[in-house]
Amino acid sequence: MSELPADFVQQLHTLLGADLHRDSASLQAQAGDNSWREQRPALVACPRNLEQVQAVVRLCHAWRVPLVARGAGTGTTGAAVPTPGSVALVMTRMDRILAINPADRCAVVQPGVLNGSLQQALRPHGLFWAPDPSSFESCSIGGNLATNAGGPRAVRYGTSRDNVLGLKAVDGRGELIVCGGPWTKDATGYDLTHLLVGSEGTLAVIVEATLKLHPLPAARAGLRAFYRDAEAAAAAVARIMAQPVVPTVCEFLDARSLQLLRGNGATVPEAGAMLLLDVEGDEDSLPTLLGTVGSACEGEGLLEMDVATDGVARERLWAARRALSPALKTIAPGKINEDVVVPVSQMPALVAGVQALSARFALPIVTFGHAGNGNLHVNILYHPDDAGQNTRAQAALPEVFALVLALGGTLSGEHGIGLAKRDFMPAAFNPATLALMRAIKHAFDPAGILNPGKLLPPG
Amino acid sequence: MSELPADFVQQLHTLLGADLHRDSASLQAQAGDNSWREQRPALVACPRNLEQVQAVVRLCHAWRVPLVARGAGTGTTGAAVPTPGSVALVMTRMDRILAINPADRCAVVQPGVLNGSLQQALRPHGLFWAPDPSSFESCSIGGNLATNAGGPRAVRYGTSRDNVLGLKAVDGRGELIVCGGPWTKDATGYDLTHLLVGSEGTLAVIVEATLKLHPLPAARAGLRAFYRDAEAAAAAVARIMAQPVVPTVCEFLDARSLQLLRGNGATVPEAGAMLLLDVEGDEDSLPTLLGTVGSACEGEGLLEMDVATDGVARERLWAARRALSPALKTIAPGKINEDVVVPVSQMPALVAGVQALSARFALPIVTFGHAGNGNLHVNILYHPDDAGQNTRAQAALPEVFALVLALGGTLSGEHGIGLAKRDFMPAAFNPATLALMRAIKHAFDPAGILNPGKLLPPG
Structure with missing residues (x-):
């Protein structure tokens, strides 16, 4: 040092x-x-x-x-x-909620406010902020914005980028940049707001954010469907997304995930894939909305489907999904968890390709995640102390990214690039586009002091 | 020259x-x-x-x-x-629809495709592209993206920026930039896609776009409500936007607009403001959705409300709104139509402030537009051949922008800046933010050849 x-x-x-x-x-x-x-x-x-x-x-x-x-x-x-x-x-320390304006459906916050604290403060107003990463209780809004964090609800409400209206940020010279504001339509100059989201602290330091809020739904129902294979589940996702009732959550579990859950004693049928959905609305409209989404789930390869209209039954449907992350640890203590994105139609090809890599590298790979966005978590499981497994896991990772890019997808849907995926950026972008990203970095931070070495590979 | x-x-x-x-x-x-x-x-x-x-x-x-x-x-x-x-x-000439992928809810188009042609091509797939500027039959997708065009549907679906997933564009050196793609979640590097939208051809030339599509709703109903004054209408908009059923359209007409329509023989009651809404869903859910939105319209200051559940009745409700633009010409042939944005809660203050300017400059000013986004069209009406009116109209315009900025709003919601509002940019942004926009322009276009003199005022 x-x-x-x-x-x-x-x-x-x-x-x-x-x-x-x-x-x-x-x-x-x-x-x-x-x-x-x-x-x-x-x-x-x-x-x-x-x-x-x-x-x-x-x-x-x-x-x-x-x-x-x-x-x-x-x-x-x-x-x-x-x-x-x-x-x-x-x-x-900059953790104050500066304003909650229900009439303008926005909140103004400092970056240190925790996602969970904001949700709590919004609840009495009947509002919420959409990004729901699994770390929501402990992660900060500033970090959510810096990484463009998402979560399951993104299929309906988008990620952090889609849920910020304005920012104040300090650029690499210490100048205060003010962009956007408490409005939802903006054709005034360059869109710096959305550029800063996901820039991982390499362009500016976010000091204040105006966040877009949504009204809390009055009622929620869960829906779980098992399919013969990933193709049948992906076809169902396409049907679900092709009708106007967008589910709030649309999660996918591959055959390997279900096998793992069965091995851990969960009551999960023999199936090739599972979808787990939440549908939200008000008390009056929910039954019809649920019926519409349920119809879209039906089709070739559907094995069985459960609907849960009360909270307890819904929790039972979700139990298997929640058991998954702990179950991964029963296979191996080491996990490389990437959050790749492919076009929804390419999910079956991704799942099949990943299983081929699993066989080739002799390591279990479990794939599940946010099907409505084609954003799947590919979990390569290995024993870090086993030198062979460790080497194979590290060797499998570039192959996963190569597969994703070959399927017309991209490296990250909600985690960002940081150091982990930085060196894969030249595979995802042509040299001119990467050079332009570097030029933008230079425009914001001419001395290159802000989080150097992250997101962009060394020029 | x-x-x-x-x-x-x-x-x-x-x-x-x-x-x-x-x-x-x-x-x-x-x-x-x-x-x-x-x-x-x-x-x-x-x-x-x-x-x-x-x-x-x-x-x-x-x-x-x-x-x-x-x-x-x-x-x-x-x-x-x-x-x-x-x-x-x-x-x-680059006007081909390259792909329509219903399973991925996206289309890939060249920039010369007309908005209306795309909508026609999408209809058989049960899909549409959300931006609906009034010129939709004759405007091109490339122009929609360059200006971040919106339209009435933006209250539910957002503007062009919210409805593009990826772009190919040629920067000021002739390099091809490729960003985004057929996916809806992206945390991979800097967000060039949304930066290019609304940049008015000053950063790059868009040569291909991957557009986000939505499923066409199966059923639609209209709702028209008259209020005592702009305050009561704005309070209704806040109630409407505070519940989960987002109307597809939420238009506002001020007292001056209604007065003008009455003067032109339309059957419009004596009222201080009007809201015009569309609610969409499927056949089953529409009645409950309409009921929910209708309840939100009710409240202090509501004078009367009409609901139209069939197409003919809905057209009748919309007739007054459609008659408005032609009616403006009966007052005066000249019109300065700006598309300012204020926080929804500030709409009454904007309408009142604009009427004060109308009195001060002795010119009719008619205000109407997209209430759900706080995006109102302020129309200053004058006779261009009347030197006094001409001078007063030009003098009133900066006062409108000053009012909007004082209310915490911004210059443009859907038309963009171009030459018309370029010189007001320093009032909307601090010097550091404007300098940064110039630095970004330089990163994309170091020789300054792309649409020089637009959007940014001379440095």
Whole structure:
């Protein structure tokens, strides 16, 4: 780790006082994320307001010190793992909900607000923010926006990018960028708002967000359908998405997932694929909406279907899906979980291709996820202590990405790129498009101090 | 008009042959748009494929000749009006629908496809593309994307930006940029797709688009409600948008609009505001959905409400709205029609403020539009031949924008900036944000040849 200049540290200390940390526990607390990667920063800065963020960025810009903005550290790609010799800019202190405006269906929040805290604050207003990553109780809105986090509800409501109306952010020179606002239609200049979402802290540090809210549905029902094979399930997804009643959730489990669940004692029939859906509406309309979606589930290859109109029955339908992640650990302690995306029509080809890779690399690979978006989690399972398995797992990963790209898909639907997928970017984009991304990075951050080395491969 | 170098013209001719035009009729045909502005280009280039587009851009880049991409020329801001001495790049020949993929709910089109032609081609598949500008029969998809065109349906489905999944575009160096694709969830690198939408041909020339489609609703009903005043109507809009059944259309007419319609013989009651809604669903669910929206319309200040469940009755409800644009011409032949956006809660303040400006400048101003998005069309009516009215109309316009910005809104919801609103951009964005937009322009188009002078004010 390179040593930071004493004058720089002194000036940062003058700016932040007790909000600057360099003790071992503080550095360690900001070293990792959920990707198994770890790197301590040189310093930890915990700003309390916009002015402090701007001052820190300006100082880092002047001294050319790398600055890695972090939220709750729940990301899975290493995007928030500090670079050596960097200042970790921890945004968790800026955690105020500044406004909830039901009439304009929006909320204004600081980036450190937890997703779960926001949902709680919105509930009395009958509103919610759509992004629902599985870490929602502990992840921050700033991190959700930086990674374009999604979740199961994205099939109906979109991801973080689709649910932000405006941003305030500090660019790599310390300048405050203000874009968008509390409105839902905008043809005024370049769309910086959506560009910043998913940019993983490499373009600017988000300091405030105006979020698009949706009304909480009054009623919800669950629907579970088993199919002969992935083809039949994918055909059902196409039928479901081809009619106007969009389910809130449309999850897919492959044969390997179902086999695993049966092996763990779940009451799951012999089937090649499962779909799990939520349909939402008000008390009056829900039965007809559910009937429409249920009809779309019916067709060639459907083995059996269960509907749950009350909460307890719905929880029973969901039990198998919830049991899946723990069940993965019973096979092997190591897991490479990628969140690839393919056109919905290519899901059967993806599942088949992944199983061929599973056979070739002699490793179990379990595929499940957000079928309505063609966003599937491909889980390569292995024993990290077994050198052979470890090597094979690492070798299988590029083959998964190659398969996805060959099927006309892309690398990530909701986790982002970070360090984990950075080196696959040249396979996903042509050189001119990558060069343009680098030029945009340079426009926002001419000194290259903001989260260097993430998202874009070294030029 | 500056003369283009003979060698450049010769090289362009070698590239395009009979697809390069310099006769007076061809130059005149590409001189204007629907903004009353007019400027002939020096040359008209009509490429037939990607390779020709790239070759033209490369040549213009090498010779530093301005290049203005044009679709059908139906824009209202001058964005597609050629700059002096420029080459007009007319994309209407690239008008093929390359694919319609119902299973992936997307279509792949060239930019010259007309919005209306696409809708016609999609109908047999039970699908549609959401953007529905009033010019839909004659405007092109490329132009829709370049201006982020919207329309009444945007309240439910969003604007062009929300309905594009991927783009191929040629940047200012002639490089092909490929971003996004036939999927609905993407956390892979910077979001160039949405950045290009609404950039008015200043960043790149769109050569292909993958569009997000929606299933056609099976049934539709109309609902018309009259209110005491704009406040009561805005409160109803807030109630409508606070429940889960989003209407497909939610239009507002102010008191001045209703007065005008009554004066033209329409059977419209004495009321301070009107809302006009469409609710869509399937045959089974429509009655309950309509009931839910109807309940939300009820409340303080509602004077009367009509519901139309069949097509003929719905057309009757819509007749007044359709009569409005022609009626405007009975007041005065000149019209400055701006498409400002305010937070929904600020609509009454906007309507009141606009009426104060109407009194101050002694000109009728009629306000109506897309209430669900807070996107209102403010129509300043005047006689262009009356020097006093002309001067007052031009003087009133900056006051309208100042009012909108003071209410926390923005300049344009669906028309874009072009030349018409370019000089108001510094009022809408701080200097750092504008500087960043310029830096992004430079990243895409370092020689500044793509539609120079539009969208961004001279630095």
